[in-house]
Amino acid sequence: MFRKFYPAEMAESSYSIDYESLYAQGYRGIIYDIDNTLVEHGADANEEVIELFRRLCGMGFRICLLSNNKAPRVRRFYHGVKIKGVKLHYIFDAHKPAKKNYRKAMLLMRTTKKTTLFVGDQLFTDVYGANRVGIRSFLVKPINKKEEIQIVFKRRLERIVLHFYKKERIGRLKQTNLVLIGFMGCGKSSVGQYLAQKCGFTFVDTDALIEERAGCKIREIFQEKGEEYFRDMETDVLSELVRTAKRQVIATGGGMPVREKNQKLLRKLGFVVYLSVTPETVLERLQGDTTRPLLQKASKEDELRRLLTERKFVYQMTAHKVVAVDGKTIPEIAAEIHDSI
Numbered sequence: 247m248f249r250k251f252y253p254a255e256m257a258e259s260s261y262s263i264d265y266e267s268l269y270a271q272g273y274r275g276i277i278y279d280i281d282n283t284l285v286e287h288g289a290d291a292n293e294e295v296i297e298l299f300r301r302l303c304g305m306g307f308r309i310c311l312l313s314n315n316k317a318p319r320v321r322r323f324y325h326g327v328k329i330k331g332v333k334l335h336y337i338f339d340a341h342k343p344a345k346k347n348y349r350k351a352m353l354l355m356r357t358t359k360k361t362t363l364f365v366g367d368q369l370f371t372d373v374y375g376a377n378r379v380g381i382r383s384f385l386v387k388p389i390n391k392k393e394e395i396q397i398v399f400k401r402r403l404e405r406i407v408l409h410f411y412k413k414e415r416i417g418r419l420k421q422t423n424l425v426l427i428g429f430m431g432c433g434k435s436s437v438g439q440y441l442a443q444k445c446g447f448t449f450v451d452t453d454a455l456i457e458e459r460a461g462c463k464i465r466e467i468f469q470e471k472g473e474e475y476f477r478d479m480e481t482d483v484l485s486e487l488v489r490t491a492k493r494q495v496i497a498t499g500g501g502m503p504v505r506e507k508n509q510k511l512l513r514k515l516g517f518v519v520y521l522s523v524t525p526e527t528v529l530e531r532l533q534g535d536t537t538r539p540l541l542q543k544a545s546k547e548d549e550l551r552r553l554l555t556e557r558k559f560v561y562q563m564t565a566h567k568v569v570a571v572d573g574k575t576i577p578e579i580a581a582e583i584h585d586s587i
């Protein structure tokens with residue numbers, strides 16, 4: 247009954263969304279509600295918005311403001327945020343959830359519903375409208391918790407819808423799997439084990455499954471049969487997990503998402519989380535490690551940086567969610583993943 251109001255995603259704020267990954271996934275245009283989504287109700291553009299828009303435009307995103315507010319308010323905000331050389335669009339009196347102006351926004355940005363995102367703080371106008379047009383919607387928490395009386399009433403209704411939404415999502419997730427991807431040493435296994443316990447899931451490590459099957463260590467597979475052989479084993483294990491795994495937390499080898507076929511399989515397997523890590527942390531953690539054949543070269547640091555740069559985009563493109571792990575404890579990372587489900 248309430249499904250038409252469900253957002254595709256929920257985020258803490260417009261500023262905490264992982265736009266890099268969304269760009270990697272092919273999105274090119276973002277429609278923003280203004281009031282309580284980007285700034286407090288009625289407020290002018292501030293440094294935070296300007297910085298965000300500058301970053302997004304630098305990445306290649308096109309942006310359109312879509313507000314139910316009147317022309318003077320929207321124009322004032324638009325002029326406050328307009329950045330030299332950046333083409334920013336706006337539509338006032340949008341009558342959300344009516345579909346017409348979502349479509350106009352896409353026309354202005356020259357994007358399609360497949361390449362457009364919507365970010366807003368209200369379910370019955372913002373998200374509902376985006377859903378009607380088929381645009382992926384992000385519901386963010388309102389910036390100012392103190393709102394006008396008619397909105398307070400709407401928020402009560404929203405809470406009811408969100409209650410069912412969360413229940414349904416958790417229910418669905420209980421039938422699926424959590425898949426951890428990321429570079430060697432990012433903590434997939436340790437976070438995975440902790441997370442599995444927290445969710446009541448079983449823990450699986452694709453490297454361990456491969457070693458079990460081969461009856462020897464990964465280092466030996468690389469030495470005796472070569473990397474391609476190992477990659478084929480990875481694809482086999484992954485295909486099998488897609489067929490059989492339920493309620494599992496699956497830690498994957500760092501190179502698993504490199505093959506295009508595996509990217510599709512990983513997303514089919516479950517909710518994919520990319521644990522992103524800096525090369526400095528990896529270097530520190532893998533000092534003296536002899537189990538990873540790809541890092542046994544004399545120029546270990548150069549190789550690590552090269553591989554990480556090469557793979558970053560692939561990880562982002564494959565993941566549903568990115569969690570930066572540097573400086574965080576295992577329980578903190580696990581909680582971040584758990585809360586985003």
Ligand code: S3P
Pocket residue numbers: 428429430431434453464498499500501502537538539540
């Ligand atoms: C590899 C990562 C390793 C292991 C193999 C290859 C890679 O797993 O699968 O050595 O290509 O990044 P971890 O990420 O668990 O270290």
